[in-house]
Amino acid sequence: MDIDRxxxxxxxxxxxxxxxxxxxxxxxIGLSPTSVGERLKRLQREGFVEGYGARLNPQRLGLxxxxxxxxxxxxxxxxxxxxxxxxxxxxPEVLECHMVAGGFDYLVKARLSDMTAYxxxxxxxxxxxxxxxxxxxxxxxxxxxxxxxxxxx
Amino acid sequence: MDIDRxxxxxxxxxxxxxxxxxxxxxxxIGLSPTSVGERLKRLQREGFVEGYGARLNPQRLGLxxxxxxxxxxxxxxxxxxxxxxxxxxxxPEVLECHMVAGGFDYLVKARLSDMTAYxxxxxxxxxxxxxxxxxxxxxxxxxxxxxxxxxxx
DNA sequence: ATATTTGACCGCAGATATTATGGATATTGA
DNA sequence: TCAATATCCATAATATCTGCGGTCAAATAT
Numbered sequence: 001m002d003i004d005r006x007x008x009x010x011x012x013x014x015x016x017x018x019x020x021x022x023x024x025x026x027x028x029i030g031l032s033p034t035s036v037g038e039r040l041k042r043l044q045r046e047g048f049v050e051g052y053g054a055r056l057n058p059q060r061l062g063l064x065x066x067x068x069x070x071x072x073x074x075x076x077x078x079x080x081x082x083x084x085x086x087x088x089x090x091x092p093e094v095l096e097c098h099m100v101a102g103g104f105d106y107l108v109k110a111r112l113s114d115m116t117a118y119x120x121x122x123x124x125x126x127x128x129x130x131x132x133x134x135x136x137x138x139x140x141x142x143x144x145x146x147x148x149x150x151x152x153x
Numbered sequence: 154m155d156i157d158r159x160x161x162x163x164x165x166x167x168x169x170x171x172x173x174x175x176x177x178x179x180x181x182i183g184l185s186p187t188s189v190g191e192r193l194k195r196l197q198r199e200g201f202v203e204g205y206g207a208r209l210n211p212q213r214l215g216l217x218x219x220x221x222x223x224x225x226x227x228x229x230x231x232x233x234x235x236x237x238x239x240x241x242x243x244x245p246e247v248l249e250c251h252m253v254a255g256g257f258d259y260l261v262k263a264r265l266s267d268m269t270a271y272x273x274x275x276x277x278x279x280x281x282x283x284x285x286x287x288x289x290x291x292x293x294x295x296x297x298x299x300x301x302x303x304x305x306x
Numbered sequence: 307a308t309a310t311t312t313g314a315c316c317g318c319a320g321a322t323a324t325t326a327t328g329g330a331t332a333t334t335g336a
Numbered sequence: 337t338c339a340a341t342a343t344c345c346a347t348a349a350t351a352t353c354t355g356c357g358g359t360c361a362a363a364t365a366t
Contacts, residue, residue, distance in 0.1 A: 011209060018171050018205035021323060035344050037325070050208045052171035056164060056303050060201050063303060068253065068260055085297045092304035100221065100291040107221055107291065111303065138253040138260065144238045147300075150209050150216060150264065151245035174352065185316050190354075192314095 003048070006031070008152045010039060011048060015149040018052040055147070063111040065118060066140040071106040073131045080131030081105075087129050093121050104136070156201070159184070161305045163192060164201060168302040171205040208300070216264040218271060219293040224259040226284045233284030234258075240282050246274050257289070 009029055013020065026036040043049050058064070073080050081099075084106065088097045096109040108126070112118045118137075126135055162182055166173065179189040196202050211217070226233050234252075241250045241261065249262040261279070265271045271290075279288055 011207065011214075014207035015209060016204075016206065018207045022325095023323065031343095032345050033324080034326095034346080038343085046213075047210050048213050050210050051169075052205060052207050053169065053302070054164065054167035054171045054205050055203045056168060056305070057200050057203050058303060060199075061164075061303060061305060066251065068251070089298055092301075092306075094298060095301045095303070096299060097297040098219065098221075098293040099295040099297060101294050102289070102291040104291075106297070107293075136255070138255040138257075140251040140260075141254050142252040144250040144252060144259070145242055145247060146249060148245075148248045149206070150211060150214060150248070152209070152214060153245075175354095176352065184314095186353080187317080187355095188315050 003043075007039060007043060007048075010036065011043065011152045012149070014040075014049070014052075015152070058111055062113050065112045065114055066143065067110050067112065067118060068138045068140070069108040069110065069122075069126065070104040070136040070138075071108060071126065071132060072134040073105045074133045077131065084129060084131060087125075091125050093117075093125070104134075154199070156196075160192060160196060160201075163189065164196065164305045165302070167193075167202070167205075168305070211264055215266050218265045218267055219296065220263050220265065220271060221291045221293070222261040222263065222275075222279065223257040223289040223291075224261060224279065224285060225287040226258045227286045230284065237282060237284060240278075244278050246270075246278070257287075 006029060010025065013025060013028060022037050022040070023033050025040075026033040029036055040049070058066070071084075073084060085097075085099075088094050088106075088108065091110075093110045093112055094108055095111055096107075098107050099105060100107050110118075110121060112121055118139075122135065122137070126132060159182060163178065166178060166181060175186050175190050175193070178193075179186040182189055193202075211219070224237075226237060237259065238250075238252075241247050241259075244263075246263045246265055247261055248264055249260075251260050252258060253260050263274065265274055271292075275288065275290070279285060
């Protein structure tokens with residue numbers, strides 16, 4: 001149920017290189033491929049590993065603009081939150097959305113091709129959603145750190 | 154050099170399941186494994202795919218608290234930005250950090266085990282960094298959308 | 307018109323990797 | 337002590353990847 005030093009090392013390596021062959025992983029760990037395979041299967045079964053994904057280059061795909069948008073909702077009707085959440089999940093430009101405690105209600109992270117696309121996104125997606133009262137956008141000028149691995153060590 | 158419908162489908166599938174066997178990927182695409190393998194190799198060579206990674210469950214790893222921190226720097230000395238960037242890259246709790254245009258300088262995303270760890274992080278990491286003048290923290294109460302795939306379609 | 311080049315695709319076979327099985331060893335708790 | 341459980345390993349069968357040769361069609365040159 002719990003997780004030892006070896007498990008953490010497995011997770012750490014897999015986070016960096018999710019496609020490493022089990023043989024090579026075992027080599028780096030210092031155990032046999034069979035053992036490492038069994039450990040990994042357990043880690044997956046117990047929910048530590050949710051899946052695997054390719055890391056794509058956003059620039060290369062024409063998604064050069066990263067923005068964060070703070071969103072404030074009307075609190076008059078309580079189901080606004082529900083509806084906002086549902087709409088956000090359907091918007092492909094939105095990579096993340098979190099409900100936060102503090103000066104606003106939601107923080108949205110979105111990737112777009114350029115400012116034109118952003119204007120369209122803001123107008124046609126965000127502001128057109130019912131209950132949205134105010135937004136503040138912060139455009140990213142430089143990505144200092146991007147999608148770092150979770151600290152499992 | 155450019156990228157057609159089939160390439161996009163490959164990227165889309167790999168984003169969701171980065172460990173899919175080439176045979177199965179080819180099956181879903183409707184081409185032979187060899188062709189798909191060649192395409193994928195090209196996509197990697199040309200920088201569309203940067204790598205692969207396991208998706209871990211933060212809760213399961215005891216990282217239940219997600220926070221966003223807005224950071225303002227002293228603009229008196231220009232190398233503060235350099236130093237801040239360097240320090241942030243070394244902090245394992247920081248998953249993302251972006252320099253933004255707008256009301257503050259940096260937006261930091263960090264995962265921690267709990268509020269105690271957050272207090273330590275804020276005090277010993279962020280505020281102790283030279284040039285940091287002000288921070289505003291927003292604790293995430295609910296993750297509506299987390300690490301959605303890039304819209305390649 | 308015809309030859310040639312180019313690019314995308316495919317099948318096959320040797321090399322490589324995964325996985326299921328059985329068994330050895332060590333640790334734990336009754 | 338003795339059984340039960342964990343972890344690990346070697347082996348073998350099963351599946352997968354990959355390099356190579358070859359086909360085909362479209363574009364280009366002669």
